[in-house]
Amino acid sequence: MNTAISDSGPIWVVGFMSGTSLDAVDAALILTDGEQVFEFGATAERKYLPEERLILQVATDAARAWNWSGPQPEEAFEAAKAVVTQTHAETLQQLLSAWSGPAPVLAGVHGQTVLHRRPVPGKPGATLQLIDAPAMRAALGVPLACDFRTADVAAGGQGAPLAPAYHSALMQRLGDGAACVLNLGGVANITAKLADGTLIAFDTGPANGPIDEWVEGHGRGTHDFGGMLAKAGTADEALLEKLLQHDWFSEAPPKSLDRYDFSASMVTGMSVEDGAATLTAFSARAVAAGVAQLPEVPSRVIACGGGRHNPALMDALARALPCPVLSAEEADWRGDSIEAEAFAYLAARTARGLPISWPGTTGAPEPMMGGILLD
Secondary structure (H helix, E strand, O other): OOHHHHOOOOEEEEEEEEOOOOOEEEEEEEEEOOOOEEEEEEEEEEEOOHHHHHHHHHHHHHHHHHOOOOOOOHHHHHHHHHHHHHHHHHHHHHHHHOOOOOOOOEEEEOOEEEEEEOOEOOEOOEEEEEOOHHHHHHHHOOOEEEOOOHHHHHOOOOOOOOOHHHHHHHHHHHOOOOEEEEEEOOEEEEEEEOOOOOEEEEEEEEOOHHHHHHHHHOOOOOOOHHHHHHHHOOOOHHHHHHHOOOHHHHOOOOOOOOOOOOOHHHHOOOOHHHHHHHHHHHHHHHHHHHHHOOOOOOOOEEEEOHHHHOHHHHHHHHHHOOOOEEEHHHHOOOOOOHHHHHHHHHHHHHHOOOOOEOHHHHOOOOOEOOOEEEO
C-alpha cells in the first residue's frame, strides 16, 4: 500500500478503460477517497486507428485459439501490449491538455481483455488482460493500480463485473432508493441496489458485441450507427425464443461472460438488417431476463456504455424492461466515461486496501481487495 496516497484524504485519480469493442481508450479524472466521489475532472477519448485495432483483434483471436492450452502467442500479445501502453499514454496527455486542475497522483488501468472464462463446476475460471504494467507505470508517470480481476478469480469468483463498487457510489449520489445501473459494452452487466442497500451484480448477456461483429463482418462499418440497420430489419421471434432458452439464462447470479460466448453466428444466413434487428432484440431481452432474476423490480434502469447511443437498442430495452430506462446523461452522469471513472475509483480502493468485489457481485467467497499497486 502506498502510505502517502492512502493517508492523504481525497485524491485526484485518473482511470482508463479499453473495452472488448476495441474502439477507443477512455480516460477520466475523479476526486475520491475510494468511498465517495467528491468531484469530476477532465475526460478524454482516443480512438484506435485501424492498424491499432487490427493488432488488438489479432491478439484477441490468438488468445481465443490458445485458450490457456499450449504456448502463449507471445508475439501477438507483446504487439498488443505495446499498442495499449502507447495509446493510454497519449490519452493521458490529451486529458491533461484539457485540464487546469491538480494533476493525478494515481492511475487505474484495466488493460485489454482478450480472454475470460467463467468458473463452472469442476473447472476454475480464468481471465487475461494484456498490459505491460512496468512500461505503463513509466509512461503515465504516477503510481499505477492494475490487475484487478486475478485475485477474485483465483479465490473462486467470476472476476466480473468490477464496476459495481463504483456504480454503488454513483447511486449514493442520486439519493433515492432501489435502482439499477446497466452497462452496455461488448457484454451487458447490471448492478442492482436493493431497497435495503444490498448490491447484486452480474453479466446479463451480450450487448454490443455480436451486433458490432455482425455489422463489421458485412462491411457496413464497426457498429450499427444510429441503429439504422436494426430499424430497417425484422427480428426473428422464433429464433429469439430459442436463443432465450440457453442454459445461461436459468443460471443463478452472480455470473460472467466472455465477449464471444454469444457471437454473431447466432443469425448466420439472415439479411444484414434482419440479423441486426434480431441481435439487438436479443441483447435487450437478455437484459430483461437478468432483471427478472433480481429479488425486486428496480425503480429505474440507468443505461451507460456505448450501447446507449444505439436508439434501436434503447427502444428495445424500453419495450422489454418492467421499469423506466434512462440514459446516464438523464441521471446527470458522464455516460461515456463511467467505466474509466470506475477504474480510477477501484485504484483508490486498491491503494487503501479496500474491497473491490463481494460475494454478491462476483461470487467471491468473501470481500476481495484485488488489484496490485506499482509505486
